[in-house]
Amino acid sequence: MSDAAQPTAAEVRAAAEAVKTALDRHLAAVERRSGEDDPAVSEAFNQLAAAAEAYDELLYDRHDEVTPFEIPAAPDALPPYGGPEEPNAISVLIRRDYTVAEPQRLLAQARRVEAAEYDDGADDEDAAGTVPQALGILFGEFEPDEIASRHKEFGLEEGDSTLWVTAAEEPPEAGEWLEAPFEHIDPQGVVCRFDVSALFDDDVSDGADGDEEDLEFVEDDEEELEPLDAEK
Known part of the structure; x- marks a missing residue:
């Protein structure tokens, strides 16, 4: 990656803050979970995974470093449902x-x-x-x-x-x-x-x-x- 395309230090810091926020939201969703398959927990998990991935990429591009975290992809993982509320x-x-x-x-x-x-x-x-x-x-x-x-x-x-x-x-x-x-x-x-x-x-x-x-x-x-x- 060229120097011109590298993320700024501020962008890396903002991505790190986004991970912290996503961690707090995930913990709060887990603490309030209503059952084993609570959709709020799944959504918070996906948001945390996305934030961690974004931070990892920016950290590598800027500082040539990586995090020790890896989010395993479940074989049946799907994005949140975004189809019609009342499908015909x-x-x-x-x-x-x-x-x-x-x-x-x-x-x-x-x-x-x-x-x-x-x-x-x-x-x-x-x-x-x-x-x-x-x-x-x-x-x-x-x-x-x-x-x-x-x-x-x-x-x-x-x-x-x-x-x-x-x-x-x-x-x-x-x-x-x-x-x-x-x-x-x-x-x-x-x-x-x-x-x-x-x-x-x-x-x-x-x-x-x-x-x-x-x-x-x-x-x-x-x-x-x-x-x-x-x-x-």
């Missing part, structure tokens, strides 16, 4: 990740669905000959929530997932966003967000491992019956 429309965005753990099971289930489409019960061997074809058949036949609840029957293993609810003043025009459905999401329009991740499962006890083995035994029993209802 909402959008629900869902992402679920899976591993194709058992490709042969996936193919077999897709072929069963395809066979059920023929009155004579004939099986079209080419219809589900590859994993992408099988995925297209199964996700075309079953609702995503049913896939999620029966994923092991389809040879899939769950990964991370997230669900966002966003608010808007008015619903979009028909077909308006179909070309890029997940772009241009305003973070301040997110009403709520729910995440599921193996990242949060670090504290699994030895007893829980035993429970997982019991679940695998039950799943084996289910495989013998394996009713495949293809109704939507």
Whole structure:
């Protein structure tokens, strides 16, 4: 950074005072908190984080020094909600990740669905000959929530997932966003967000491992019956 662009000593001092003020506000909000998820505490935390970051940058630019503080960013951190107070429309965005753990099971289930489409019960061997074809058949036949609840029957293993609810003043025009459905999401329009991740499962006890083995035994029993209802 050039000398001309460097912040002045007064700007650094003002940023330090802003951190002190934000600290006082954060402590006051914590002392008055009304519950575990008090929005006033969250807002004060965000203000403190912003003030500390600004001070750290100015301190480095002016004096080539840094603070010993680091504000961790939560994986589900969102800015304060800034959408309409009474939204007339909402959008629900869902992402679920899976591993194709058992490709042969996936193919077999897709072929069963395809066979059920023929009155004579004939099986079209080419219809589900590859994993992408099988995925297209199964996700075309079953609702995503049913896939999620029966994923092991389809040879899939769950990964991370997230669900966002966003608010808007008015619903979009028909077909308006179909070309890029997940772009241009305003973070301040997110009403709520729910995440599921193996990242949060670090504290699994030895007893829980035993429970997982019991679940695998039950799943084996289910495989013998394996009713495949293809109704939507």
